[in-house]
C-alpha cells in the first residue's frame with residue numbers, strides 16, 4: 001500500500017479553504033494530488049469515488065472534511081462500508097508512518113508483511129480484513145472481486161517491463177508510462193526492488209507518494 005500525502009486543504013482563488021459540498025466535489029482535487037488510483041488496492045481509475053476514512057455515518061462532521069478524504073474503487077468502497085468507527089486500530093495510506101503494511105507476490109497475492117509485530121502488525125491486519133484485500137479465486141466473492149486479477153496482470157506487466165529494461169529493449173520513461181497506466185504502485189516497487197533508479201521514479205511520478 002502506497003503511503004500518500006494529499007497535502008494541505010486545497011484553497012480557492014481567494015485563498016480560502018475550498019468547500020466540498022457535496023463531498024463528491026473533492027474528487028478532482030484528490031486525483032490531482034494523489035493520481036487516479038484507489039488509495040487502498042492501488043488499482044487505476046475504475047469507478048473511483050471520494051472515500052471517507054472515518055465513514056460519514058460514524059462521523060457526520062467529517063463528511064466534507066478534506067482531512068478525512070481518500071480515493072477508493074468500487075470493491076474497496078463496498079467492502080469497507082461503515083465498519084470502522086474511527087481511524088484508531090488501523091494503518092491508513094495517509095498516516096504519517098514509514099513502515100510497509102503489506103507484501104506483494106506473483107499471481108496477484110498480497111499479504112500482511114511478515115516482519116511486522118505488535119501494534120503495527122495488528123493495524124495492518126485490521127486494514128487487510130476491513131478491505132478484504134486477500135480475496136482471490138477459491139472464495140465465494142471471486143466473481144465480484146476482480147482486484148486480485150488486475151493485480152496479477154500488473155505483476156505480469158511489471159515483470160515483462162523489467163526484462164525489457166534489462167535487455168535495453170525499453171527505457172525507464174516507458175516503464176514509468178506503463179506503470180502509471182497500469183496502477184498497483186506497490187507491485188511495481190516490488191518487481192523493481194533491485195532497480196533504485198526505477199523505484200525513485202515510481203516515488204516521484206506517482207503524485208502524492210510520501
Ligand SMILES: [Zn+2]
Nearest residue numbers: 038041073076
Ligand atoms: Zn480499491
